[in-house]
Amino acid sequence: MYDAIIVGARVAGSATALLIARRSYRVLLVDRASFPSDTLSTHLIQLPGGAALKRWGLLDKVIATDPGKAAQVRFDMEELAVVGQYPFLDGVNAVYSPRRYVLDTILLAEAAEAGVEVRQEFTVQELLWENGRVVGIRGRTKTGESVIECARIVIGADGRYSLIARTVAAPTYHEHPSLTCGYYSYWSDVPTQGGEIYLRGKRFISLWPTNDHLTLIYTAWPAAEFSVFRADIERNFLETLDLVPALAARVRQGQRAERFRGSAEMANFYRKPFGPGWALVGDAGYQKDPITAMGISDAFRDAELLAAALDDGFAGRRPLAAALAHYEQRRNAASRPFYEFTLETAQMKPLTVGQRELLQALPRHPTAASQFFGVLTGVVQPATFFRLQNLFQILGVQGLTKMVLNTVFQPRQKGERSGILLPSGRKGATHHK
């Protein structure tokens, strides 16, 4: 009998296992994959994720793999460019982009080191129930043996298509259909000065340095155009880069080192992350468009919140159900402003006059530019950056008046979101918690 069985051993599962085991609980961590292995994901770790790795004593191990470092970032929308530095968060001021086969393997090894029992190539097939409560799993080993294991709680860290979430019928809320689709690959000999983000019409491009001196390049289109993109991926990818001619020329001087990978399955939703004998963490419980690259950081945050809640419940400081309800509340409170920001960003709307003013002003205000990058990396709340007092300091009276008038008088379609660079204030959700 384990204290916890965790299904899925990537960023959410291994981190949760590690943190629970470090509190001296008995943990079984299983994954149908073997490690090291890759998964469909780019791999920017936003500042809160880097700070989490640092708290856990793992950031130096990640940095030692030479994962590419972006302390500087260029944000270039409709040819208005802001270049600046990320702010500091707990001593971390750079976005690192370790390949997932690097990051996930470091986390898994650390979990094993902390005493977690790890079983790779172990596929969970069903949950075991007793009196309406999940009490364990039935799974298959790589040799085909059927195995039963029991625990006080079974945690689904098994990704967006989570078997655990489906089996317990975890309710979803704040749902929004896919907004973007995207493809990415890796290039050698494409030098970058940190991270680069470009928006040209309904096209998004980003570049980040990663392991093996490669440059990760990601492009996103609206989800509705996926079949067009997929029909000729290489051509469409390169034509997207051509929207930024200097960038396209730089990329054409390098060599593509790997195949293209991509997806249009970018649905956005929260799931209720707990019930009798079960909990969810990572994408299994909260999934959003990757355009803001927050999934890994969010998984780390939720691993910490869930581990703390389980410790509270197991140690009897409060009933387990109350502790897990607190986990859900804290997850939602921390993530919701950035969820709304992600949904807005993923619509790739054109700049309004006021937004233009802001982007033109930011290069003259390095501290404000750094705060703006703080929003993009999940450190500064969008509502804090976009509050009137702050905008006044950046834009002055004239600019702010222009922005406000433009915002007030620009009609929007019903249900339309305000687009990047503007405070949402508004909830686009179908159901509110």
Ligand SMILES: Cc1cc2nc3c(=O)[nH]c(=O)nc-3n(C[C@H](O)[C@H](O)[C@H](O)COP(=O)(O)OP(=O)(O)OC[C@H]3O[C@@H](n4cnc5c(N)ncnc54)[C@H](O)[C@@H]3O)c2cc1C
């Ligand atoms: C195109 C794309 C780009 C992205 N880019 C970024 C980025 O740059 N930065 C960022 O922070 N986030 C990014 N994300 C999001 C990020 O990939 C996810 O948020 C993150 O992978 C979630 O981690 P997880 O551990 O919850 O789930 P996953 O990484 O999906 O891992 C789930 C694990 O569960 C295992 N599993 C599933 N079912 C079973 C079963 N029945 N039995 C045993 N094992 C099982 C799987 O084998 C898998 O290893 C991107 C996503 C996409 C799609």
